[in-house]
Amino acid sequence: MxxxxxxxxxxxxxxxxxxxxxxxxxxxxxxxxxxxxxxxxxxxxxxxxxxxxxxxxxxxxxxxxxxxxxxxxxxxxxxxxxxxxxxxxxxxxxxxxxxxxxxxxxxxxxxxxxxxxxxxxxxVYEQRIDPPAQKVITQDNIEIEVNPIIFFRIFEPIKFIIGAVNARAMLADMTQASIRDICGTKKFDEIRGERENIGNDVTTILNEAAGKWGIIVTRVKLQEVIPPLGLLQAIEKVFVADREKKAKITTAQGEKKKVQLEADATRYKKVKEAEGDAAQTKLQVEAFGPEGAKILAATMIAGMVQKGDKLFIDPKVAGIPAITAIISEALDLLKSRPAETSSQK
Known part of the structure; x- marks a missing residue:
């Protein structure tokens, strides 16, 4: 016995x-x-x-x-x-x-x-109880170890004296029982992510009984939730994979930003070159007059075609006589340039 x-x-x-x-x-x-x-x-x-x-x-x-x-x-x-x-x-x-x-x-x-x-x-100051860690079974049948801490205060000394023989031990036992009941209705991931909410639920349950003992439980904290060794290793692998994934994403974003900056720089360079060419063309037009401008435009078009650059002409302006004349002049220049090139050789 x-x-x-x-x-x-x-x-x-x-x-x-x-x-x-x-x-x-x-x-x-x-x-x-x-x-x-x-x-x-x-x-x-x-x-x-x-x-x-x-x-x-x-x-x-x-x-x-x-x-x-x-x-x-x-x-x-x-x-x-x-x-x-x-x-x-x-x-x-x-x-x-x-x-x-x-x-x-x-x-x-x-x-x-x-x-x-x-x-x-x-x-009457706030006191602390450290119950021993206990093993509980979660809803998804995982055995975990939970280590809680209880903080309480005596607010009615007379009730505390006559209410219970050993209120501290009773609080510790009730805390362990409440944690077992609550963790049995939750999955491991939920317990790991909702430790504060579980502590608040346990605090509410304890205060329903502790009031008769002249005690108020201020808070209950789950300082540790330890899974089995095998699950702990699996979680560590997931964390490592997640870190590697985030590192790859960060690297890819850096490369993307680099390419985008290079494209922006190239685009900016071309815009500035085009603005410079436009300014130069404007000066040449002012210097040579309309006929000179037409010849200059034809020469530019012929040079672009000869280099292999793509040339797009808006159909809306293709029928304008001035544009047609410039294109004809450019074609004549293209026909004459191969002959000049062969004679130079």
């Missing part, structure tokens, strides 16, 4: 210790501060009284002084148990004869009637 109990104990309960039980049942250091001083004085007076009784003390001390010192030491030692200092991040609950008296006390100097009265210090 003992073995069964050991097996059924949650790992969180094994690792977490209830600080309240330690505070109530644990032995405190006696020789500390003024309490230790008065306790030392009390023991000294007792020793002196004992030595006087057995007539071993070399100094004779009047009984009244001994009694007064004894009373002062006892009162001082008692006051050190009655006066408590509550720090800024704490609240205290006052017990008198085992019953809670009044509301939780705020930080400051507090007096209790020891030994009939006791106080319990409750921290």
């Amino acid at each position: 003992a073995e069964m109990n050991e097996k059924t104990v949650s790992p969180a309960k094994e690792t977490e210790k209830d600080w309240r039980l330690e505070q109530i049942n644990g032995l405190k250091k006696k020789f500390r501060g003024w309490r230790g001083f008065f306790l030392f004085l009390f023991y000294t007076v007792i020793a002196v009284i004992f030595l006087n009784l057995v007539s071993l003390c070399p100094i004779s001390i009047p009984a009244a002084i001994v009694f007064l010192a004894l009373v002062v030491s006892v009162i001082g030692w008692w006051l050190t148990h009655c006066i408590k200092i509550v720090k800024a991040w704490e609240k205290v609950v006052y017990f008198f004869l085992g019953k809670i008296k009044g509301d939780p006390k705020e930080p400051g100097l507090r007096f209790i009637l020891w030994p009939f009265g006791k106080i319990m210090f409750i921290p």
Whole structure:
């Protein structure tokens, strides 16, 4: 039976210790501060009284002084148990004869009637629980390991004291159960991409129960979602392939931009050359007159045809007499140029 109990104990309960039980049942250091001083004085007076009784003390001390010192030491030692200092991040609950008296006390100097009265210090700052990582099965039957972190705060100290024996362990167990339930309804890719949403869902579930314990869960984080080794290697290969793909796309875009820039540069060069030729032609037309311009245009057309460049004439202007005359002049030049070339050879 003992073995069964050991097996059924949650790992969180094994690792977490209830600080309240330690505070109530644990032995405190006696020789500390003024309490230790008065306790030392009390023991000294007792020793002196004992030595006087057995007539071993070399100094004779009047009984009244001994009694007064004894009373002062006892009162001082008692006051050190009655006066408590509550720090800024704490609240205290006052017990008198085992019953809670009044509301939780705020930080400051507090007096209790020891030994009939006791106080319990409750921290009100945000605390953290690190449950052990657990394995869960996703909807697509992948076993993953999830490592959560719980952040909580005590907002009602009295409920916290009487609500649960070990609230920290209960929060850890509920967190693990909630994560198992939620991850069982989701696929691995969804869990990996929705860790924040899963943490928010777990926080909502915990707060529904933790309110009865005077606790508010501020947030739950899934700091790690670890897949099996085989799946992890497959994911790494996908990431490597994705990086290579992005690198190729970046290289292709760079080449495309380079070609586009070169084409733009070539186009710009041709435009500027054409503008220069047009300006030169305009000057020549102004210098030689209409007839000279016609001969010049015919010469340019003949040169383009002879080089093999494509020449396009808009059909709308092909029937204009001036254009027809220029084309005829260009054809005559083409007929005469082969003869000139052969005679030069």
